[in-house]
Amino acid sequence: MCVHGSNNNPDIGQLLEGLPTNWGKWGPDDEVGALNYLQAEQVLRGIAAVRQGRTFTLQIPIGHEKGEPLFPGRRPSMRMNVLDKGHYLAGKAHFDGNVEFSDDVIFMHVQGSTQYDALGHVWYDDKLWNGYDAMSTIGSMARASIVPIAERGVAGRAVLVDMARHRGKAVLDKGETFTHHDLLAAARAQGTAIEPRDILIIRTGWIGSFYEREAAEFYSDFVEPGLTFSRELVEWFHAMEIPNLVTDTMGNEVTVDPRSGVMIPLHAALMRNLGVAFAEVAQLDALAEDCARDGQWQFLYTAAPLKIVGGTGAPVNPLVIK
Incomplete structure (x- = not known):
């Protein structure tokens, strides 16, 4: 990935100067950061939010016929069979007892799903x-x-804020922004509240729209919608x-x-x-549609990314229980 802003833009360190950090809060060797907030009390808050026993998984498919939505510069996944019925028919594979099986491999960016x-x-x-x-x-x-x-895992009470639905859209526009004030207003409109130590889930409709658009249109003038930086927003996340x-x-x-160009x-x-x-x-x-039907926007959220040693990230299939 190689994306650059203008040389006239402010340095990121200057932009963030004076803002809070949590360095050292959980000791000099901490590597999970704010997930330390998700102790037993928060897990139990998530469990208490379960009302129906309905489950939703949140991972996009790997190897979809349209490919995967990827940040520019990343390559699509490649999956291939290394053993299947064809090998047996060609006499290239044999197992005693007339047992056969298939096998495959995949090459992908760990952040490609x-x-x-x-x-x-x-x-x-x-x-x-x-x-x-x-x-x-x-x-x-x-x-x-x-x-x-990955070793710790993630579990707690989560709130879904549907910004696209709040603005009367199927999907937010390219580069469309919103603030934490917008999130709070959308949550109030949904009849729910964002509480301290909640896992915050935000829907823009962007990833879902990938499967409805032509790739050239999806990636043209590429700027995703999303939260926009402000010092007040960072302080809100911290508080x-x-x-x-x-x-x-x-x-x-x-x-x-859009303001700093960073x-x-x-x-x-x-x-x-x-x-x-x-x-x-x-x-x-699918989760947002269900929440809109029954008015339950808070639930138990769980996730366990793969344990990739030295990895910059890892695929995950989060599980929500309403």
Whole structure:
């Protein structure tokens, strides 16, 4: 991936100067950040939100006939059989007892599907989450990789905020932005509230629209809709102790901040500085339709990304229980 802003844009460090960080809050060796907020009390809050026993999975399909929605610069997954009925018919495979089986392999970006970012995925000033040196990313992520998040897992009360539905749209426009004030207004309109330590799930309709559009149109003038940076928004995330941000976009924020021109500043302000876990490319349409029908926008959210040693992220199939 290679995306650059204008040389006239402010330095990301200058943009975020004076904003809060959680470095050191959970000790010098912490690698899961704000997920530390999800202790037993928060898991039980999630369980208490379950009313119907209905389940929803949020991963997009890998190997869909239309491909996968990918951030520009990433390549589609490639899956191929390495053993199937054809091998037996050609006499290339045999197992005693007349037993046969198939096998396959896949090549893909670890962030090429619904996925969690490692906290060390994005950095500036040569420092990752919690102050780890960016040199630790060379060859493999020695610190703040996806493994600590994967080993811990994610579970807690989550709230879905349907920004597209709130604005009367199937999908937000390219580059369309919203703030935490917009999120709060949309939640009130839904009849729910975002509470401290809630997992925050935001629907824009963007990923779902990938399967309804031509690829050329989807990627032309590529700027995703999403949250837009402000100092007040970062302070709100900090005060609310939000552990996890989940969206149906590839970047969890508008791709280029419209005011500063900086690329993905919330990755730096929220993930790198506050330790907020980012889950991206979630498929939220079916869940949102169900929530709109029954008015239940809060539920138990669980996720366990794959344990990829040294990984910058990992695929995940989050499970929601209403």
